[in-house]
Amino acid sequence: xxxxxxxxxxxxxxxxxxxxxxxxxxxxxxxxxxxxxxxxxxxxxxxxxxxxxxxxxxxxxxxxxxxxxxxxxxxxxxxxxxxxxxxxxxxxxxxxxxxxxxxxxxxxxxxxxxxxxxxxxxxxxxxxxxxxxxxxxxxxxxxxxxxxxxxxxxxxxxxxxxxxxxxxxxxxxxxxxxxxxxxxxxxxxxxxxxxxxxxxxxxxxxxxxxxxxxxxxxxxxxxxxxxxxxxxxxxxxxxxxxxxxxxxxxxxxxxxxxxxxxxxxxxxxxxxxxxxxxxxxxxxxxxxxxxxxxxxxxxxxxxxxxxxxxxxxxxxxxxxxxxxxxxxxxxxxxxxxxxxxxxxxxxxxxxxxxxxxxxxxxxxxxxxxxxxxxxxxxxx
Amino acid sequence: xxxxxxxxxxxxxxxxxxxxxxxxxxxxxxxxxxxxxxxxxxxxxxxxxxxxxxxxxxxxxxxxxxxxxxxxxxxxxxxxxxxxxxxxxxxxxxxxxxx
Numbered sequence: 001x002x003x004x005x006x007x008x009x010x011x012x013x014x015x016x017x018x019x020x021x022x023x024x025x026x027x028x029x030x031x032x033x034x035x036x037x038x039x040x041x042x043x044x045x046x047x048x049x050x051x052x053x054x055x056x057x058x059x060x061x062x063x064x065x066x067x068x069x070x071x072x073x074x075x076x077x078x079x080x081x082x083x084x085x086x087x088x089x090x091x092x093x094x095x096x097x098x099x100x101x102x103x104x105x106x107x108x109x110x111x112x113x114x115x116x117x118x119x120x121x122x123x124x125x126x127x128x129x130x131x132x133x134x135x136x137x138x139x140x141x142x143x144x145x146x147x148x149x150x151x152x153x154x155x156x157x158x159x160x161x162x163x164x165x166x167x168x169x170x171x172x173x174x175x176x177x178x179x180x181x182x183x184x185x186x187x188x189x190x191x192x193x194x195x196x197x198x199x200x201x202x203x204x205x206x207x208x209x210x211x212x213x214x215x216x217x218x219x220x221x222x223x224x225x226x227x228x229x230x231x232x233x234x235x236x237x238x239x240x241x242x243x244x245x246x247x248x249x250x251x252x253x254x255x256x257x258x259x260x261x262x263x264x265x266x267x268x269x270x271x272x273x274x275x276x277x278x279x280x281x282x283x284x285x286x287x288x289x290x291x292x293x294x295x296x297x298x299x300x301x302x303x304x305x306x307x308x309x310x311x312x313x314x315x316x317x318x319x320x321x322x323x324x325x326x327x328x329x330x331x332x333x334x335x336x337x338x339x340x341x342x343x344x345x346x347x348x349x350x351x352x353x354x355x356x357x358x359x360x361x362x363x364x365x366x367x368x369x370x371x372x373x374x375x376x377x378x379x380x
Numbered sequence: 381x382x383x384x385x386x387x388x389x390x391x392x393x394x395x396x397x398x399x400x401x402x403x404x405x406x407x408x409x410x411x412x413x414x415x416x417x418x419x420x421x422x423x424x425x426x427x428x429x430x431x432x433x434x435x436x437x438x439x440x441x442x443x444x445x446x447x448x449x450x451x452x453x454x455x456x457x458x459x460x461x462x463x464x465x466x467x468x469x470x471x472x473x474x475x476x477x478x479x
Contacts, residue, residue: 004476004477004478005439005475005476005477006439006476007476008476008477008478017478022478022479023473023478023479024473024476024478024479025471025472025473025478025479117472119437119438119439120437120438230472231472232472232473232476232478233472233473234471234472235469235470235471235472236440236469236470237467237468237469238428238429238467238468238469238470239465239466239467240425240426240427240428240465240466240467241425241463241465242423242424242425242463242464242465244423244461244463246421246454246455246459246461247454247455247459249454249455251423251452251454251461251463252463271467271469274443274444274467274469275469275470275471276471276473304428336426337425337426337428338425339425339428341428371438371472374438375430375438375440375470378430378431378434378437378438379428379429379430379434380428380429380430380431380434
């Protein structure tokens with residue numbers, strides 16, 4: 001049995017796995033609370049129940065979620081993140097006697113996965129991606145940075161009543177971090193607050209959500225961003241076919257097809273589905289595939305001794321609970337055999353956004369190409 | 381399945397298994413030209429895959445390795461051809477210890 005690694009050693013990775021019914025490969029999305037119609041979020045975890053502006057609060061939801069009623073049990077299937085700076089400049093003091101209070105402190109490295117996909121890429125330390133923050137937070141240069149151990153952001157969390165038990169079993173034994181110390185407070189610049197939807201529900205300062213909140217958080221109109229979880233949706237499919245020819249008649253139609261046409265063939269769509277481009281048996285394109293040429297990252301790779309270019313495409317395919325925005329990165333050689341290697345990844349897309357533009361601009365494309373290069377380099 | 385992938389230098393001088401089968405097949409077709417019996421040829425690709433060690437270093441887990449053989453005819457139906465391809469599928473989620 002493989003040891004659980006990377007994102008599955010972090011609090012967020014294990015939480016996403018649980019809320020996806022045990023499937024880490026579906027990933028998750030990050031949505032600004034403001035995009036869900038929430039102007040401010042009260043945090044009963046802290047003395048005075050400070051509120052954070054909705055456009056600085058991130059809501060992490062499982063990939064298949066389309067809407068959540070505020071008062072329903074499904075709200076617990078979210079994780080809420082807020083940078084300390086969202087609460088102003090005063091230290092954050094855990095509330096005494098709160099229904100669901102801060103009781104644990106987790107290091108940032110243990111809370112969030114490293115953002116890199118390629119395990120052998122040159123990097124310094126474990127660095128969670130800024131994609132966990134909202135667009136406004138990034139615009140205001142609020143950072144998730146781990147430059148020195150003593151300055152690392154820490155995450156006061158509330159393990160609550162049952163939110164963590166399902167994912168972590170014995171909280172004290174299995175959850176990273178340490179118990180809160182008496183009288184401990186947190187400076188905003190060094191803090192990233194994490195709480196589950198359960199903690200939000202059970203910690204309303206006024207026994208209920210603010211009157212300004214909608215009854216339902218409808219994700220369909222929001223703009224979801226893929227949660228940066230180190231490539232958990234990535235898969236690779238490799239097809240080796242002989243360059244069969246009899247009397248000059250070529251019997252291998254795949255080798256004659258341009259890659260864009262190849263991706264729409266039945267055999268290729270089944271291979272892509274098996275590699276994880278969708279969660280159903282066959283990939284049906286509803287948009288694209290459109291070719292893209294990222295300016296960053298690698299553009300060629302050596303496959304079985306032959307240098308060849310990486311061809312990348314983005315598009316939308318059908319899925320079980322809704323469509324997936326996908327990237328496909330293809331490398332091919334035509335020597336003794338015709339070998340096709342396709343790396344795929346996917347993310348939830350919202351109906352309100354320009355999906356294809358979002359897919360072209362996302363960091364996932366460059367990360368996927370880097371991981372594909374490392375993978376191709378080790379094929380034999 | 382152990383890999384028998386040729387290096388670029390070896391492939392310049394050696395006759396691969398796939399090429400030998402094709403050469404014999406062509407010779408047979410020429411020698412028996414006019415013969416009423418159907419001829420047959422087989423083509424099979426070399427599997428391409430990640431070793432277990434590579435899977436661990438890449439944090440990729442194998443979820444499938446399989447082969448598929450299709451039967452076709454060539455030269456106006458006078459030659460039966462079988463074509464065997466190999467596929468391998470790997471998942472990052474499985475490589476991390478999940479699914």
